[in-house]
Amino acid sequence: MLSEEERQEIEKELEHYEYKRAASIEALKILQKHRRWVTDEGLADLAGILEMSTAELDNVATFYNLIYRQPVGENVILLCDSISCWLMGYEQIRDHMRERLGINYGETTPDGKFTLIPIVCLGTCDHAPAMMVGEKLYNDLTPEKVDEILEQYRTG
């Protein structure tokens, strides 16, 4: 069942589009905002509202890398692995992050705090390397700076 809040937000979004299914990506993001990831049950409920089959909606959901169809942690870390960051020391940051968190890409820390995912160029190449934690951008990364940022989220 969708919550009342989810349903209201989705219906408000539907007003902006000519056809219900056009709001599918926005609606999936609303579910994700409330649940961290899009569950099978949520997807099926949403498909009903959008007048799509579950398979059609999942076809859309699984195409977009920022729609999560698997559980993620409290904070999703998106670490840029594209060219400017790679030139400026991405591999060192990646290795450091893996070691500090004890996880690989696509995994979540046992305490549920962090999920680590690679992301394409974040468009802050003059301040590489870069990453996002949740909706916040961090750049000019060094291993020391990464430690400080992770600590903020651990204690925060």
Added chain:
Amino acid sequence: MEKPLTKNIRPGEPPFDLEAYERAGGYGAVRKALTNMTPNEVLEEVKKSNLRGRGGAGFPTGMKWSFVPMGADAPRPKYMIMNADEMEPGTFKDRVLLEGDPHLIVESMIVSAYAIEAEKGYVFLRWEYKEAERAVRKAVGEAYKAGYLGKNILGSGYDFDLQVHSSAGRYMCGEETGLLNSLEGKRAIPRAKPPFPQTSGLWGKPTIVNNVETLCSVPHIINQGAEWFRGLSYTSDAGTKLYGVSGKVKNPGWWELPMGTTLREILEEHAGGMREGYKFRGALPGGASTDFLVEEHLDVRLDFNSVQEAGSRLGTGTVIVMDDKTCPVGMVHNLEHFFAQESCGWCTPCREGLPWVERILYAIDNGEGRPEDIDLLEMHTRFLGPGNTFCALAPGAVEPLQSALKYFRADFDQHINEKRCPWR
């Protein structure tokens, strides 16, 4: 030197709100266009300005607009879309405009939409640009309150609604027709052309999709005229350009400069030259999907025609510098990993070819390359080139590969012969 695109931007400070933007002459182009000019006059001015698309392809903007059906019999609604899905690796110029001057974003949309008599506009923004999203949403709200958006704008009788759409990832959303599919709530796969979006775009209605920087030039063209705009440039490609540099230079960053500024001036004067201990070996002049330029090209002017004559493309005009301590094979492997991952899978050559290219490069980079791999890579640069795929993703992907094989062939051979990466 005039910097129309970035004149209001003060890095580190919040962008202009409506009042400050108006004080700086903002919304003057909306006033002028909607109250003193016909849509056709706006279109003609943009045509005369010689403005070309800043998203990478360089298509003349006025010509693109001129294919939209006009008049009472035209299908409606018509759509004007700003492509703010900036995801070309190494590119960070549209972010500057979106975060730095959000009212210019709104004004450029109104004036451009008026030229094609569009009723509805979308700013198609990549999810990750959160600060840009906040800034542009705020500006849109202020513009509605002030009567620059909505019904009967400034008493002109012209109605225009503008919506910000935040996306959910995938490089393919930046491809014009992939973007339209995504906006319709579908997978971002490309559409066959023709029909072109100008006649059959969003929901099958006439639609224009333009890059952020392209549209941001339009209000200035309307305010100061096509001739002024052409005069901003060093060459026949008009206007200013937001150039950027990343990599191991002393001062990576962005600068608005006359179109046609040389690669040398950008690298040495603005980016401050290479960092101590590093030498320049090559550069991608306009993002990941452009051919390498090397030392002999330093005096090439970075405009559409000159870069093409040098064997590459201006692309987005944001330069990625390769230094002498970076492995060219590793660099191309990183680039092809991106393209293989971002292939939407719609057409076979791209879906199958790019992962193959990536695997071969991985093998070479890890000392497992075979001499015949070079031929395989060269074959792919032809098979994935223009004309064999649905969209420009794969042809763009092979540009850095084909030029790396040309300029850095010895490095590839050394990896294969010594069965290791000499940089590790």
